[in-house]
Amino acid sequence: MTTRREQTSQESRDRILTAAAELFAEKGYRQTTFADVAERSGISRGSIPWHFGSKEGLLLSVLERSLTQIRAGLADGPESEFGKNAGLDVGFDRLMEGARALTTLPTTKLFVTLLVEALEPGSPIQGRYVEIHNALRDHCRRWLERLPLPPELPAEALSVMIIGAGIGIHQQWLLAPNQVNPDQALTTLRTLLKAAVPPTPK
Amino acid sequence: MTTRREQTSQESRDRILTAAAELFAEKGYRQTTFADVAERSGISRGSIPWHFGSKEGLLLSVLERSLTQIRAGLADGPESEFGKNAGLDVGFDRLMEGARALTTLPTTKLFVTLLVEALEPGSPIQGRYVEIHNALRDHCRRWLERLPLPPELPAEALSVMIIGAGIGIHQQWLLAPNQVNPDQALTTLRTLLKAAVPPTPK
Numbered sequence: 001m002t003t004r005r006e007q008t009s010q011e012s013r014d015r016i017l018t019a020a021a022e023l024f025a026e027k028g029y030r031q032t033t034f035a036d037v038a039e040r041s042g043i044s045r046g047s048i049p050w051h052f053g054s055k056e057g058l059l060l061s062v063l064e065r066s067l068t069q070i071r072a073g074l075a076d077g078p079e080s081e082f083g084k085n086a087g088l089d090v091g092f093d094r095l096m097e098g099a100r101a102l103t104t105l106p107t108t109k110l111f112v113t114l115l116v117e118a119l120e121p122g123s124p125i126q127g128r129y130v131e132i133h134n135a136l137r138d139h140c141r142r143w144l145e146r147l148p149l150p151p152e153l154p155a156e157a158l159s160v161m162i163i164g165a166g167i168g169i170h171q172q173w174l175l176a177p178n179q180v181n182p183d184q185a186l187t188t189l190r191t192l193l194k195a196a197v198p199p200t201p202k
Numbered sequence: 203m204t205t206r207r208e209q210t211s212q213e214s215r216d217r218i219l220t221a222a223a224e225l226f227a228e229k230g231y232r233q234t235t236f237a238d239v240a241e242r243s244g245i246s247r248g249s250i251p252w253h254f255g256s257k258e259g260l261l262l263s264v265l266e267r268s269l270t271q272i273r274a275g276l277a278d279g280p281e282s283e284f285g286k287n288a289g290l291d292v293g294f295d296r297l298m299e300g301a302r303a304l305t306t307l308p309t310t311k312l313f314v315t316l317l318v319e320a321l322e323p324g325s326p327i328q329g330r331y332v333e334i335h336n337a338l339r340d341h342c343r344r345w346l347e348r349l350p351l352p353p354e355l356p357a358e359a360l361s362v363m364i365i366g367a368g369i370g371i372h373q374q375w376l377l378a379p380n381q382v383n384p385d386q387a388l389t390t391l392r393t394l395l396k397a398a399v400p401p402t403p404k
Contacts, residue, residue, distance in 0.1 A: 028318065030232070109321060116230065116318045119311060119376060130378045137374075152393050160387035164370030165363055172339075172366055174321060176332045185362035191354050196397035 013051050015041040021062050025110035029059060029117050056124055063114065063128040067135065088197055091143040092190045095162070096183075112171065136163045148198050165189055215253050217243040223264050227312035231261060231319050258326055265316065265330040269337065290399055293345040294392045297364070298385075314373065338365045350400050367391055 019041035023032040034055065038045035052058040111132075118129035140159035149155060165186070173180040221243035225234040236257065240247035254260040313334075320331035342361035351357060368388070375382040 112321060113318055115373065115377075116315055119314060126377065130381070133374050133377060134381070153390055154386070157383065157386035158390045160371060160374060160382055160384075161367055161390045164372075164374055164387060165367040167370030167373060168366030168368065169362060169370075170366075171317065171369060172335050172362060175317075175328065175335060179332070179336075180362055181359065182362075184356070184359035185366060188355055188360045188363045192394040192398050196394050 009051075012041075012043050012047065016043050016048055016051060016058070017062055017065055019043075020058050021066070021110055024059070024062065025113055028113055029055075059114075059117070059125055060128060062110075063125055063132070066110070067128065067132050087199070088147055088190075088193060091147075092193065095140065095143075095166070096186055096190075098166075109174065112174065133163070136166075150196065153196060162189065211253075214243075214245050214249065218245050218250055218253060218260070219264055219267055221245075222260050223268070223312055226261070226264065227315055230315055231257075261316075261319070261327055262330060264312075265327055265334070268312070269330065269334050289401070290349055290392075290395060293349075294395065297342065297345075297368070298388055298392075300368075311376065314376065335365070338368075352398065355398060364391065 016037060020032070020037050023036050023040060027036070032055075034045050034048050037043075037048055037058070048058065052061055114125060114129065117123055118126045120126075137159045140162050141155045144155040144158055144162075149158070169180070169182050169185045173182045218239060222234070222239050225238050225242060229238070234257075236247050236250050239245075239250055239260070250260065254263055316327060316331065319325055320328045322328075339361045342364050343357045346357040346360055346364075351360070371382070371384050371387045375384045
């Protein structure tokens, strides 16, 4: 049973993480201070290190939560509808939904901001960032492996390309939202896949 | 006629730009100081603002030079061999070469580092960054418009997807060079295009 005190602690933690994710996206990791996070979250400045240790600990927890959210969104165990019988269209619809979420979530810029941190030599978040990419690629690969792919389209390499297209289309849109239509770009990828992959037998 | 003095000035400018591009990629824009650039380039600290005004002016000039280099690399006027008769394979080979250069150039990380700067609200470099994306998309679109594309593959949307795939594959590789093979991923894109686009008539 969760005590009232534990529940409050969990709520504080969540509010700090939400505020930190927003601020890292808006101001960048380095420019964000504990004082900023305290102001945004309404939680006292002193309790932030109590929850997360250091600013680096806070960043790792923000990434950890994003990874959990992504994994939950992608849930495709063998028991799920998606897992059992996902043809090209169903699978692609799910990928499109995920990509569309990227263009509407308020903290979507976070991943770009943190990419730079992750690329620093010896960065503690590089491993987490690679895990996020791996989770996306694995999800895509497992979907592709259920399709009758021709031998010249290995699922592994194709998943790098599809996730790459999602990342790169999103970034072009972030910079020029009036010039770039992410939906139309993703639809061309679906059209290409349908031309190359024979329909799944019913 | 170029005087000796003008020539020296141009050389100093080039050395400063090369050093700045390296340092922005390695340390990030904000962490780089004029003193760092002076040390790396061997040009006195005081002459940097003389050439570029402010640090922001230096950043804009670094981006300007990258844009010129990219445009030169993509040169495909109607008189060039590429322009006259570029089938899917020739065009794709050129795109592959460009993408491969991204994985070998020492300053390739610069574009990711600066992307974050470009995404800052009111950033002075956002316009330049959008120009770089536009130059890449336009180049790709002009190539696609020479191919017999089916109507469900508009060149504009397809070019956003192809450039996006290049950007996103490159970033996955930057983070996990031992797990991601950019060549194999790009080859799947070529395979998909060949399946969807009929061969160009000779």
